[in-house]
Amino acid sequence: MAIDTSLSPAPTPGPDDVQPSRTARLSRRDTLVLLVLCAAQFMVSLDFSVLNVALPALGDDLGMSRSALQWAVTAFALPSGGFLLLSGRIGDLFGRRRLFLIGLALFGAASLLATFAWDPASFLAGRALQGLGAAAIVPTGMSLLTTTFAEGPARDRALSISGTLLSLGFTIGMVAGGVLTDTLGWRSTMGLLSVFALLALVLAPGLLPESRSPERPRLDVPGAVTVTGGLLALIYALSTAADRGFGHGDVVVTLVAGLALLAAFTVVESRAEAPLVSLPMLRRRTVAWGNLGGLVTFSMMSAVVFVLTLYFQEVLGLSAFETGLVFGVQGVLSAVAGACAPRVIGRFGARRTLVGSLAGQGALVAALLGLDAHTWSVWLATAAVSLASMCHLGAIISYGLTVASGVPDEEQGLATGLITSTQQVGITVGIPLLGVLATTSADLLSGVRTVLALDAAIVLAAAVLVGLGLRSRRQAASGAVEPEALGAR
Template identity: 65%
Template sequence: MATETLVAPEAAPVRQSLHRSRLILVLLCAAQFAVSLDFSILNVALPAIGPDLGLGQADLQWGVTAFSLPSGGFLLLFGRIADLYGRRRLFLTGLSLFAAASLLATLAWDPASFLAGRALQGLAAAMIVPSGMSLLTTTFREGPERDRALGASGLLLSLGFTAGMLLGGVLTQGLGWRSTMALNVVMALGVLAAAPGLLTESRLPERPRLDLPGAVTITGGLLSLIYALSTAADRGFGSTDVIAGLVVGVLLLAAFVAVESRTAEPLVSLRMLRRPTVAWGNAGGLVTFAMMTSVIFLSTLYLQQVLDLSPGASGLVFGVMGLAAAGGGAVAPRVSGRLGAHRTLVLGLLVQAVFTAALLAVGTGGAGTWLVVVAGSIACFGHLFAIVAYSITATSGLADEEQGLATGLVTSTQQIGMTVGIPVLSAIAAARSDALRSAGESFAAGTLGGVRLGLGVDAAVVAGVALLVWFGLRRRA
């Protein structure tokens, strides 16, 4: 007589649930990838956009700044709105706006229409990223399951930035700059078609009052700071509007802290910000993003202005670095499970710092290309360790009703890091290069000196923050 298998009736639902969770992860990671890709894809295409649309050389930076201002400034606000009024709803709204804004940028007929499309893309990104991250953290249980999901998300975010630089050059050269924006339309529509059938609504059971004074001060403060730092590289930190932006940003952020300490239902819980995991996790994330994007930028200057490599050859170098980052993202969740997220975060930061410092040995010879490939790839490997570990650290130990805010902080850290690192270090490198050229050095030698100083500052900052994170999280661990 055949025996009955008691677990058989439950096996199919379990497999279906696992399959659905994986599809949701793919969907949310695809959205993160699209946003990250859009952040960097125009860097190579901007010189072609200027003559086509009549955008002056001095105004080209607004192609990037118009996106980064709303994407960084509104993240915390939309993270809270997602918690209160529905994460799925905000995610779908953001995707729809992202597709429409990308179409506007693709069909742009003058500078105003193009910059309007970029600004709406940034606003849509501020909706997509925190709502998507909070959907991810509430879909997967805390522990190894969520760690793997966050690892995949961090990997796709970093790869999106690198792929954007590579694809921007290839598409612009082959199909024109408009194809870089059209790609965003295709990706957004693909995710939007699959999302309604996979995602279920998720929000707080009770809707507390939205902290409007907190929303105004934090959004205004972030907008002011991002504007100032984004324009400092071109106009200098001594520029009146840069100084004004920094001062207004600091004052508004100070006002935000004062408002939140007196509000019964704050936009950002200062109690949560005092958690070592949240504070130090986000500090590590801010630095790893800011400094790694700066390494890529400075390496681009070195490869093309010192070694005279073509954009295509430079893209291949970054492609190898992207593959190394993918390897780091695949391994990091397992390492984090064995060592703990806080140790993995410090390890990733130290690897990034050491191999960024190794790039100080670059020179005018062809061997510099191989040094960038090897040292840069290992630095990217460590960078992904830090990304995965800080995402886990900064969102662990929190209730579901706090996940939208926590992931809003995580994604604000990511976007602000990618926004502020390049302007600050490029300003440092440019000042050094100008000083060397004024002293009689050639253009290439001046560029090399500036790149070396920028890389040295980069490595020192990452190493210093790694030590601070270690001491800050050691007692908590």
């Protein structure tokens, strides 16, 4: 799974906002502000990966079955995605700095709870509270950064530094997770996050100014409640169906409830004055098909990383540290892909890059079907998953540009919110949707192959659908610019 480094455009600063820097050269105070904001974002990025390689050890210690391990990831991703847009609105209304600090405090306390968890329930509670804290930190941190540094060289430099650290967070997390698990145990991975939160919480109050949106937007609480409840119900149903079957009572009830809540969400959003998701915007060609590509690339890659983590340690017998090194190679090549992607997009356009990246990701995941129980498979796995991750990064960047190309400037904030939400939902649904097939299989290797086959088929099908959906070169009636016209930004 990878972390999206795109930042939402912040509202125009009001009288309470900090006076932004206007030169590329950062003052000492600006540097410290950037350091605190980047450290918080880096911490959240780290959380997406630092626990992955520790999952088998965690399961053994807390008595969690293989089928329950997916909740270690899902319990964090679901609230962080479900409350992301609402948290951004709360920050706009009541103060971004205030909510940022609350998020840091909650994240730090939740990390301590996960560190000292005494059973699966207490650990998953800590992970869920971490997700709520992250939902507050990510949008407010982005807004504080873009209101502190004026558009131009100073903001470009700040965003470049922030994006680099976010990209490194995933790679460092995989390697650090392996080292910490092998030396100090899996609990140290959660303890590391609490240290990051504490340091940021100590420095932030004296450095960050308060910042609010002058528009004072209304909160769409019904929208947040229905979409979060719907996703939670659906994911529970999918996660338990493999164990109990789709005919089991609680599976049927939660599946119906999830679909009903999501249907209610569409009704709520169509009537809300300040909706979390603009339904008319979703009817735009580039927004709809671009987000489909983003949803598939995130969800399917997160499932691959999850099942390969189990495969490396439980089938091949690699240590947590060795597993972290494999994913470290993946992270390095992903960073290279991120640096090269703007040139590729500038040459071929965002649409072709998105379709080609999805096709490449699907084909390389299909190559993983050659894995077996022999140790030589680690070389095939390292090469295939690393190259697939390069395609994954290309899809992430190009889907964001594709979506943004379909809306006018005044609606870019809503479009970027959709991009971020797609990322979070994709990370949330991928593991329970496919990962459960591996964790509940009597033969883990057979289960891993089943997941990889379905994963590859879904990504390749999405490449075809997105390509057909965006094949028209005509501009949409709303005046959207076709992705082919986009170069590197």
